[in-house]
Every structure is written in structure tokens, then in C-alpha cells.
Amino acid sequence: MSEPRWLRSVRWIVLGLLTIFTLTPLYVMVSSALKPLDEVQGAFHWVPTTLTLRPFVDIWKTIPLGRYFLNSLVVSASATVLSVTIAIFAAYSISRFRFPGRRVFSVTVLSTQMFPGILFLLPLFLIFVNIGEATGVQLYGSRLGLTITYLTFSLPFSIWMLAGYFDSIPRELDEAAQVDGNGPVGALLRVVVPAAMPGIVAVAIYAFMTAWGEVLFASVLTNDSTRTLSIGLQEYSTQTDVYWNQVMAAALVVSTPIVIGFLLLQRYLVAGLTAGAVK
Amino acid sequence: MTSTTSPPAVERAAGEPDRRPARSRRKRPALPYLLLLPALLFELLIHIVPMFVGIGMSLLHLTQFFIRNWSAAPGAGLSNYRLAVDFHAPVGAALLRSFWTTVKFTVLSVGLSCLFGMAAAVLMQGSFRGRGLLRTLFLVPYALPLYAAVITWAFMLQRDNGLVNHLLGDDLHVVGTNTHAPFWLIGGNSFVSLVAVSVWRSWPFAFLILMAGLQNIPADLYEASALDGASWWRQLRSVTLPMLRPVNQVLVLVLFLWTFNDFNTPYVLFGKSAPLQADLISIHIYQSSFVTWNFGSGSAMSVLLLLFLLLVTAVYLVSTGRRRSDV
Numbered sequence: 001m002s003e004p005r006w007l008r009s010v011r012w013i014v015l016g017l018l019t020i021f022t023l024t025p026l027y028v029m030v031s032s033a034l035k036p037l038d039e040v041q042g043a044f045h046w047v048p049t050t051l052t053l054r055p056f057v058d059i060w061k062t063i064p065l066g067r068y069f070l071n072s073l074v075v076s077a078s079a080t081v082l083s084v085t086i087a088i089f090a091a092y093s094i095s096r097f098r099f100p101g102r103r104v105f106s107v108t109v110l111s112t113q114m115f116p117g118i119l120f121l122l123p124l125f126l127i128f129v130n131i132g133e134a135t136g137v138q139l140y141g142s143r144l145g146l147t148i149t150y151l152t153f154s155l156p157f158s159i160w161m162l163a164g165y166f167d168s169i170p171r172e173l174d175e176a177a178q179v180d181g182n183g184p185v186g187a188l189l190r191v192v193v194p195a196a197m198p199g200i201v202a203v204a205i206y207a208f209m210t211a212w213g214e215v216l217f218a219s220v221l222t223n224d225s226t227r228t229l230s231i232g233l234q235e236y237s238t239q240t241d242v243y244w245n246q247v248m249a250a251a252l253v254v255s256t257p258i259v260i261g262f263l264l265l266q267r268y269l270v271a272g273l274t275a276g277a278v279k
Numbered sequence: 280m281t282s283t284t285s286p287p288a289v290e291r292a293a294g295e296p297d298r299r300p301a302r303s304r305r306k307r308p309a310l311p312y313l314l315l316l317p318a319l320l321f322e323l324l325i326h327i328v329p330m331f332v333g334i335g336m337s338l339l340h341l342t343q344f345f346i347r348n349w350s351a352a353p354g355a356g357l358s359n360y361r362l363a364v365d366f367h368a369p370v371g372a373a374l375l376r377s378f379w380t381t382v383k384f385t386v387l388s389v390g391l392s393c394l395f396g397m398a399a400a401v402l403m404q405g406s407f408r409g410r411g412l413l414r415t416l417f418l419v420p421y422a423l424p425l426y427a428a429v430i431t432w433a434f435m436l437q438r439d440n441g442l443v444n445h446l447l448g449d450d451l452h453v454v455g456t457n458t459h460a461p462f463w464l465i466g467g468n469s470f471v472s473l474v475a476v477s478v479w480r481s482w483p484f485a486f487l488i489l490m491a492g493l494q495n496i497p498a499d500l501y502e503a504s505a506l507d508g509a510s511w512w513r514q515l516r517s518v519t520l521p522m523l524r525p526v527n528q529v530l531v532l533v534l535f536l537w538t539f540n541d542f543n544t545p546y547v548l549f550g551k552s553a554p555l556q557a558d559l560i561s562i563h564i565y566q567s568s569f570v571t572w573n574f575g576s577g578s579a580m581s582v583l584l585l586l587f588l589l590l591v592t593a594v595y596l597v598s599t600g601r602r603r604s605d606v
Contacts, residue, residue, distance in 0.1 A: 003405060004511050011402045015413060018399055021479065022417055028442055029431045040434075044445035086317045093314035105315060112326040116540040116588065118561045119581040122574050123329035123336060152325040155318060184310060213424035215543040216561075220569070230426040230547075237430045238550030244434050251427035262422035263415060270487060 033249035040244040055249035062246055067225075068232035069254075075143050075228060076211035079150035083158055083207045084200060086151070091162035092188045096174070106160070113156045117216050124149065125220055141223040149217050154207035161206075165199035166192060202268035205261055212258060229254050337579035343572035352575070359579035370567075374580060376555075377563035381539060384470070384559060388477040389534045393527070395478065396485025401519060404493055414490070421483040429547040432476045436463035436548075464549060469557040477544055481537070485530055492526035493519070528599045535595075536588065560584060 032040055033055055035048045059065055094102060128140035139145030173195065174187035182190060193200065218228045227235075233254070237247050262269065337359050339345075345352035365371040399417060403410055420428060435442040438460055448456040455461065463472045500518050509517065542561035545553050553562045564584070568577030 007402075007511060011407075014398050014402055018395060018482075019413065019416065022420060022483075024442070025428065025431045025435060025479065026419060028435055029427075032434065041440060043449070044440055044442045086321065089314040090318035093311040097311035097314075099308065099311045102311070105319070108327075109318070109322055112322065114536045114588070114592070115326070115330070116561060116581065116584050117542060118540070118564050119333055119585055120326060120329045121565070122568055122577055122581065123332035124325065126336070126574065127329060127332060148321060149325055152321045155321065159318060185314075209422070209424070213426060213543075215426055215546055216565075219546070230424070233430055234426055234547045234550075237433055237547075244437075244440070247430060248434065251430055255423050255427045258424055259419060259422045263418070266415075266418060266422075270491070 029248050029252055029255075032245050033252045035245045037243055037245055040248075055243075055245040056253070058243070059246035059250045062243055063232060063236050063250075064227075065229075065232070065250055068227055068229045071143060071222075071226055072212060072229040072254075075146045075150060076208050078143075078147045079154070079211045080204050080207040082147070083151040083154045084204050087155055087158035087162050087203060088188070088193060088200065090155075090159045091166055092184075092192065094159065094163045095166035096171070096184070106163075109156045110160060112152075121217060121220060124217075128221065140221060141226055143226055146218065146221050146226065146228070149221065150211040150214060151207070153214065154203075154210045158203040158207060161203055162196065162199055165196050169195045198268045202265055205265050205269055209258055209262065212254075333578045334582055336574055337576075337582050339575045341573070341575035341578070355575055359576045360583070362576055363579050363583060370576070373567075374560075374563065377558045377560050380470070380556065380558055381560040384474060384477070384557075385535060385538045387474045388481060388538045389531060391474070391478045392481040392485045392534060393531065395482040396487075396489050396530075397523075399482075399486045400489035400493055401515065403490070404519075417483050417486055419483075420479055421487065425480065425543050426547050428480060429476060429544055432472070432479070433464065433548055436472050438462050438464075465554050467556050469549065469554040473545055473548065473557045473559075476548060477538065477541065480544065481534060485534065488526060488530050489523065492523050496522045532592065532595055536592070539588065540584075 031046075031048055034051045034053070036050055036052050036054065039045065039048060039050070094106060125140065128145050132138045132140055137144075139148070169192055173191050174184070177187035177191040178184065213230060214228075215230045215234065218231045219234075222228060222231060233247065233250055236242065338355055338357070339352040340355045340358075341352045362368065362370050363374055366375045403414065438444060441463070443463055444454065444456070444460045447454045448460055461468055463469065496519065500522070501514060504514050504518055540561055541559060542565065545557055545559050545562050546565075549557065552566070553559070561584075564577050564580045567580070568574055
């Protein structure tokens, strides 16, 4: 492309400003996590005078971070495994079969993604409470209830993305597997799933990120013992007297694995995220 | 994997000489539905059924006395709706104010996010040193768990020990310091804070989508227009922007729906009580439901919100000429 000379300066100014905007909160998170308490309680300073790792130790005692962590991990991991498994079967059905209702299903499932969460929240709360009353299966305030809620949040995107991914795998592959004596499900598990691994990993990351960061439903569907990281940290950080260095340390700890996982696998995830919009 | 041993046996037992998959597919009409069944069940339980229950709830006087026995709640007819849209009464007036706050917030946040995303994507179209690093950096806000990012912003926006007042007051001298320092999480400034945090979170997504859109523009379009002597500016207006139109249309719609429904950002930023100036519609409905435990009127407001979003989406899709088959 022909580039005029002024474009170079404009590029560096605009990208420079966006870099500062993007980096500032990240810098605050990292630098404040390394500051002693008295340095985050007074006026803000750009550069820490003393560096310490104490906030990373103390935060586990200030709030029950270990319990929040375990809850988030159990719920997010279970929701991810279930969501990906269910999505694989559904996506295979949509990708390889033509049947009445296929379009209706796709459109309905995708459009639920667009509806306001608040619309489902009140009825879901009531439904969970009443299922508990009627059957004794505690969905309200339990990890199980939160898990099945979260798995549906990533399901539409996962199905959609995997169906697209399966479409790109030549049908000859699963037809060959069927000639070798596999049924359609055997062909899916032995041929299509291995070939679609990058897409499946990307969808798993997406499902995990969705569950790990969710706030609205966790604020209503959990109780003290099933509280997840999002609500645990949110509740602590909106109190009046907050140890901000410890909160920043916790934020850093809960973010790092997710960000690294995302950045490592972004190629696959980004391809899936953007495919629909670009097509 | 062990479960895959039985289907081949079944298939062979059918003894169909013609093994072409198209045939066997037609012979198993139930299979695609069985594969969809788990997804369908969970979607029904968490989304579809609650939606209809929500519509039902909006027609009841569903207060805290009936939470565990909601079939006993007295019918309300359309009174919950009448209350919500009676803009002269306190409930309706508060809902309308929250609605306008949300409209303002959405227009600003989506507009700025698209602008930033477009600027970055277009300026990063050519290759230059550090491009890959910048691209990765710009994706970090999107990858960060929302609450971790918003809590960091909440710390930055603290009046006495936050970065924002330090930067604007002590370093740049554009606001007062010490006892004259402004508040960012209460009062009128809270709206500005909310927009800033929302844009910080959303623009990387716009950037991501627009980058992908740019990559799909055939290079010969630029080559051809360069041969015709088109300037960079002219190429931007006559090639890049028109070619990005379809991508932009989807992007704006998705960002609109996300931003309009945003609950998480204000909830983490402000806690249980959002300031009036930043009282977005989802927060408003949440608070008026769980503070007063009046689920009937909360549901009526949610249904009105859904109808509004459906209307806007439909008008948008029709006016931008995208058919349902493109969804």
C-alpha cells in the first residue's frame, strides 16, 4: 500500500496512546501487588520504593482465597469439560447431517447468547429453589447449579465454532472410517475429533474463560461456602478499608494462567471468534 | 472410546450392501437428534424454560412471601407492566432514567470502542517492527478475567490513593488535590469512569474483528487502486471502509447487545449500589428485584428490555439489509 510520510507519525502517536491506555491498568496491577501496605494506603506513586512479595502470601489469610479458588476451579473445569463434550456431539450433528429443525436449532441457540442475562436470572433462581424444594437436589447455592448454568453460556459459541471447524474437515475422512466399519459416532470419535483438536482446545479455553470470569449469576446462585473468585474478590474490594496491594496480588494470580493460556492459543481462538463476523 | 465398539456391530447386522454414507444417514433419522439432545436439554433448562417462566412471573404479584411457593402468588394481570411504564410514578420514572443512562453509555462505549479498534487495525495493516508484540498486548484486556480488570480500575479510581487523581492532580494539575480531589466512583464522574472502563475492555474485541476483516480484503484491490494513483487516504475511503462494511455491521450489533446488557462492569466497579448517574438497566432491574424482592415487577422490566432489544435488532438487521441466513 502507498503510505504517505505523515502516516508514520500518526501511526506512532495513535498506537502509542492506545498502548499507554492498555498498559496503565496492567502496570498498576503488577506494581501495586509488589508494594508494602503503607505504600498503597497513601497517595499513589508510580514507582514502588520497596518491593515485597508479602501481599501474595497475606491475601490467603485476609480473605478465604483458597476456598474461592477451589470453587472457581471446580466449577470452571467441570463446566468446560461438559460444555465441550456436549458441543462436539451437537456440532457434529449440525455439520454432517441435514434434518428438519436444524436451522431452527442453530438460530435459537445462537440467539440465546444475545438475550439479557438478567432475564434468565430471576426465573432461574426461582426454578433452582423450587427444584430443591421438590426433589432435594440442591442447585441453588451449589457448585452443581453453577456448573450447569455456566456450561450453557459457552455452549452456543462452542457449537457454532466447532460446526464450522468440522465443516472444514473433509467428509471423505469420516466416510473412510465408516467404510472401515465404524458407525457415525465411531467416525466422530476416531477421526473427526483428533483432526479438530486445535478447534476443540480453543473452544475449551473459551468455555473456561467464560466460567472463570462470570459475575452476575455467581452473585445470586452461590452462598458463603460456594462463593467463586469473581464474587469473593468483588465483595472484598468494595468494602471501605481495602488492602489494595493484596487485592492486586490476587487479581494478578487469578489472571496470569488465563492470559497465558489465551495468548498461547489465540491463533485458534481468534480464527473461530472472527470467522462468523467476517463471513 | 470403549463405547465405539458397539455401533459398528449394529451397522453390520443391518446387512446393508450399499455402504454409501448418504444412504445410511437417511436410514438413521433419529441419530442427528440424539446427538443434539444433551445440548437441547441444557439450553431448555437454563435459557428457554426460564424465559417463559420469566414471562409468566411478570404477570404475578411475586413478592418474597411466594419465593418458595410461587404458584400461590396472586395474579397481577398487566399491572407490573403498567407500573414499569408509568413514567409519572417513581418506579417508572426511575426505569426511564436508567434506560436513558444506558442509551448514552452504550452509544459512547460502542462508538469509542469501534473508533479505537478501527484506528489501531488500519494503522497496523502494514508490517513494521513490533507489530506482533503490540497486537498481543492489545489483546490482553480482552483475555483478562473481567472482575480482575475492573477491580484494578476501581483501585485506580480511588479518590485518595488512586492513580487517576495522582495523574490528573499532582502530575498534570487539571483537577484539585487532597481535599479538593474529585471522586470518580460516586456522583457525576462515575459515568465517565464507567465509560472508560467499558471502552478499555471492549475496544480490543473491535480491534480483533476488524484486523481479521482487513486480512480478508484482496490485496489486488489495493494494487489496482495504487496503479490508478489513489492516495492512502483515498484507498482508506474507497477500498478499506466499504470492504469492512459487513464486518462493521455485525461488530456494532454484537457490541451494542453486550454493552446494553452489561451488568458485570458496573457491579464490580461500584458494588451493590451503583450511583444514579451510572445506574445501567441491568443493574437497575437487579437491584429493584433483589432489594425489594419483588420478582414480578423485575420480570416485567426484563421482558420490556428484551422486547426493546429485539425491536432494535430487527430494525437494524432490516435497515442494514442482512438476512437471517447470514446470522
